[in-house]
Amino acid sequence: DTAVSQTPKYLVTQMGNDKSIKCEQNLGHDTMYWYKQDSKKFLKIMFSYNNKELIINETVPNRFSPKSPDKAHLNLHINSLELGDSAVYFCASSPPYATAMNTEAFFGQGTRLTVV
Amino acid sequence: RKEVEQDPGPFNVPEGATVAFNCTYSNSASQSFFWYRQDCRKEPKLLMSVYSSGNEDGRFTAQLNRASQYISLLIRDSKLSDSATYLCVVLDNYGQNFVFGPGTRLSVLP
Numbered sequence: 227d228t229a230v231s232q233t234p235k236y237l238v239t240q241m242g243n244d245k246s247i248k249c250e251q252n253l254g255h256d257t258m259y260w261y262k263q264d265s266k267k268f269l270k271i272m273f274s275y276n277n278k279e280l281i282i283n284e285t286v287p288n289r290f291s292p293k294s295p296d297k298a299h300l301n302l303h304i305n306s307l308e309l310g311d312s313a314v315y316f317c318a319s320s321p322p323y324a325t326a327m328n329t330e331a332f333f334g335q336g337t338r339l340t341v342v
Numbered sequence: 343r344k345e346v347e348q349d350p351g352p353f354n355v356p357e358g359a360t361v362a363f364n365c366t367y368s369n370s371a372s373q374s375f376f377w378y379r380q381d382c383r384k385e386p387k388l389l390m391s392v393y394s395s396g397n398e399d400g401r402f403t404a405q406l407n408r409a410s411q412y413i414s415l416l417i418r419d420s421k422l423s424d425s426a427t428y429l430c431v432v433l434d435n436y437g438q439n440f441v442f443g444p445g446t447r448l449s450v451l452p
Binding site (some may be wrong): 271322329330331338 | 387391
């Protein structure tokens, strides 16, 4: 069973298009994240949700909008895609820090987005 | 100053070598620390958590020095399969954000 699954795995699209990446976790975690890994391989947080509520929103363009219909899902919608959006996007989830001293983040397999 | 910094690498070592990775973090209130491993074109996976007293898991030893805000990972008797990027990760003091270092790439050569 895949703990954190995201689709699609690969996404090639033209500039200006709108696209979505879906993420689901079956671990019962309260917290979900979106990370971006750029061409220099640096992993940087974009958004964090706790029980469907946004708790972290780093300086990400407004074209990126996360949606959490329930605590097991955190989707990422991107409007008006630009060349610079090309990267690998990772979804992750973790249990609440307060209740799990061995908190760790579990990652999905990533979505490789290429904007042409 | 970046929140989490690591040795720039890459490290190229022969099989059987001992290799040490260093990491420093800027937020003195951080509470939890980890080493993750990322293979090429794969997602990061937890290698080990780092506890205040230091901890060992087989060939891997992690140390934490809170006063110096310094974390280390030692790999003994390195194997070809240890080749990967090693990511130092700090959980912020709110427990809401896993902050990743830039990673150090390790290549273990036959």
